[in-house]
Amino acid sequence: MSRKTVVITGGGQGIGRAAALHFAQRGWNCVLIGRTADKLEATAADAADRGGAAHVIPMDVTDLDAVATLAQHVPRADCLINSAGESLIKPISETTPDDWERILNTNLRAPYFVIKALLPVLMESDNPSILNVGSKTTFGGYPDVSAYTASKAGLLGLTRALAAELRPHGVRVVLLAPGPADTPMRWAATPNFDPKLLVQPATIAEALYWLATLPHTITTSEFLLQSTWFES
Ligand SMILES: NC(=O)c1ccc[n+]([C@@H]2O[C@H](COP(=O)([O-])OP(=O)(O)OC[C@H]3O[C@@H](n4cnc5c(N)ncnc54)[C@H](OP(=O)(O)O)[C@@H]3O)[C@@H](O)[C@H]2O)c1
DSSP states (O other): OOOOEEEEETTTSHHHHHHHHHHHHTTOEEEEEESOHHHHHHHHHHHHHTTOOEEEEEOOTTOHHHHHTHHHHOSOOSEEEEOOOOOOOBOGGGOOHHHHHHHHIIIIIHHHHHHHHHHHHHTTSSSOEEEEEOOGGGTOOOTTBHHHHHHHHHHHHHHHHHHHHHGGGTOEEEEEEEOSBSSHHHHHHOTTOOGGGOBOHHHHHHHHHHHHTSOTTOOOOOEEEOOTTOOO
C-alpha cells in the first residue's frame, strides 16, 4: 500500500515540525508549508532521516491566490494539520487594525481557505482528517490576547461547523487545543515563562497522530492538552 501523506502548515518549526517528525517516523510522507524555505528544508531533511519523504512548499498561507493553487502541488493528502499561526500579546488599546487583520488572517482565514483548497484531495483518502491547532485561549478569556483569542475561538466555530458538514463525507475534523507549548512562539512571546507549565511539541504531535489514525468511522470533539500544573 502506498504511504499516507500529512500536509502541515507551519511545518518549519514548533508544533508543525514536531508533527512532521512524528508522522515521518511512522512512515508517512509530509508536505510542509511555511514562509521560510530554510526551516522547511531542515525539517524535511530530518523527516527523511526518520523514513518519511518530505516535500516543501514555501508559501504565505495568508496569500489566498497562492493557497488556491495548493491542490496542484499536493497529489495526495490523508491528513491536513493547520498549525501555522501567529501570536499577539497586546491590550486592545494598542492593537491596530493591521494587527487584527494579520492575526485573524493567519489564524482563522488561512485555515479556512487551505481546507477549501485541499478538500477534494483529502476526500480521496480512505481515512481523511483535518486537524486544527487551537489554544487554551479557545476556551477561555485572558487579558491582552483579545485578537489572538478571537482567532482561536473562531477556529473552534469553523471546526465544529465543518465537522458537521463533512461528517457525511467521512472527513474527521477536530480542533486540538494545546496549552502553552515549548516552541519558538512561546519563548518569543513570554521569555520568562515557567517551564513546568509547558507541554512539549512532541506530546502534541503524538495526539495529532492519534487523531489522524483513529478508525475511519470514529471521530472526537475538541480537547485541551496542557500541563497538569494548570488549575483549570
Ligand atoms: N507555543 C504555544 O505556546 C502555543 C500554545 C497553544 C497553541 N499554539 C498554536 O500552535 C500553532 C503552532 O505554534 P508554534 O508554537 O509551533 O509556533 P511557531 O514556533 O512560531 O511556529 C509557527 C509556524 O507557523 C509558520 N507561519 C506563521 N505565519 C505563517 C504564514 N502567514 N504563512 C505560512 N506559515 C506561517 C511559521 O513559519 P514561517 O515564519 O517560516 O512562515 C512557523 O513555522 C499556532 O497556531 C499557535 O497559535 C501555540
